[in-house]
Amino acid sequence: RLMIEDTDVVDMLGEFRISVIEASSGVLIEETFEHHHRPTEELDANGQGNCHVAFAFVAHRAVVDVDVELGLVKVIQIATAQDVGRVLNPIAALGQIEGGIAQGLGLAVMEEIVLDNGKMRNPSFTDYLLPTALDAPEVVAIMIEEPEPQAPLGAKGIGEPPCISVTPAIAAAIRNATGRDLPRVPIRPQDICL
Structure with missing residues (x-):
């Protein structure tokens, strides 16, 4: 899960950082990541649960x-x-x-x-x-x-x-x-x- 921060490419955990210039010069960047949505919750007494991944x-x-x-x-x-x-x-x-x-x-x-x-x-x-x-x-x-x-x-x-x-x-x-x-x-x- 890489992102751009200022002039660097960083991972979301802050463990990896490389300049965009260096990253675009042919450096191989590999990362494997598996994503799972948050598990849903059991419905409460009113029939409500938490089914959303992100709230707007x-x-x-x-x-x-x-x-x-x-x-x-x-x-x-x-x-x-x-x-x-x-x-x-x-x-x-x-x-x-x-x-x-x-x-x-x-x-x-x-x-x-x-x-x-x-x-x-x-x-x-x-x-x-x-x-x-x-x-x-x-x-x-x-x-x-x-x-x-x-x-x-x-x-x-x-x-x-x-x-x-x-x-x-x-x-x-x-x-x-x-x-x-x-x-x-x-x-x-x-x-x-x-």
Whole structure:
């Protein structure tokens, strides 16, 4: 389990260190490692256990523009700070964060299955709204690298946390802008109009 630290290649235990220049000059580096996930725990009396390898920590702040006369919302900016474990590919990591934010935005103000007597009334993408690139807000992302010691290469899941917490951040921003109680998502125009 090697990683880059400053200008050196090091192992996660700190027992091996070589400069990147020396490592790239043809020096053979061999290491064998076997990884096992932490064992799961027995379920407690409430049926709960510990099934996760790494826990995610993330915070979101949403900036929205709301037209209360038309009931329209434009998400202007999402700022996020996220514990991403160890970033293996910064561009891909940012893409995962942006993708999760887009999914959370859809859940907050667009995506809804409409049923009428058990029949789906919006079965196609003509009627079921999904966010597009035109709906994507500016994303300000701070990636906090705290390698997960029990995960391969210290990495954590990056795309999943924004899907969960950006939706309530957007709902809270809309509630703050309108003063309305918004007990459901997606937040529809009729929920906003004053």
